[in-house]
Amino acid sequence: MIRYLAPLMLFASPVAAQSVSLPGGCEAYVTVQKRGCTVSTLFRCEADPEGHQRRMDFNEDGLTYAGMIDFETRWIESFYAEGAYTDRLAPNPVDPASFSDLIETGYDDWDFGTISDPFAETVYRGYDRLTGVVVVVDGVTLEQTEFDVVAYDTNGNELWQTVGNEFIHRDWRTFLSGTRTITTPTEVFETDGRPVEFAFPGEDGFQSSEPRYDCGVMLSKGGTP
DSSP states (O other): OGGGHHHHHHHHOTTTOSBOOOOTTEEEEEEEEETTTEEEEEEEETTSOTTOEEEEEEETTEEEEEEEEOTTOOEEEEEETTTTEEEEEOSSOSBOOOHHHHHHHSEEEEEEEEEETTTEEEEEEEEEEEEEEEEEETTEEEEEEEEEEEEEOTTSOEEEEEEEEEEEETTTTEEEEEEEEEEOSSOEEEEEOOEEEEEOTTSTTTTBOOOOSSTTSOOOOOOOO
């Protein structure tokens, strides 16, 4: 699965171009302009297992994140450009995430781990819950979620906790970021990555690597799950 990360980074660099160009066999279906000076392109690649999809995020300086999820929105692979490391889903999760459970029952809890070269295994425990709130953003209907996740190291020590609200799109089978509060042993900070605009194939801004909102201002710290 890691085979696509290097090509995607090469083809997607905004230093060379203002649009995201994907390798052969990959096709984007939407670009999302978000708060917090981030723009994301969601796409699928023929060589990936059925139901998998990918996302790339950009800020003013370029690529920040490239990730892949499966049909149940499990974090199969996540590349973080700032630290130049990749997380992969650990085998045999205690309770894997299930997008199907969330949309069928309104609630999904989970307990799983990811493995990366510099940080060994990180365990995530938490839940997603549909709040019943439906919003329309730039003509796209989204459902709001509430979530709470705590990350632990392999010794069971708490690393951080995040609570907040996100959004889902049922047909796309994906989460879209929202607002969150992150608590670490030393600080508490907030992020706002709510979607503002959507661009589809043939529309202005589709596959853009240039974020439009909240850029050039002091922003809170943030991360990409």
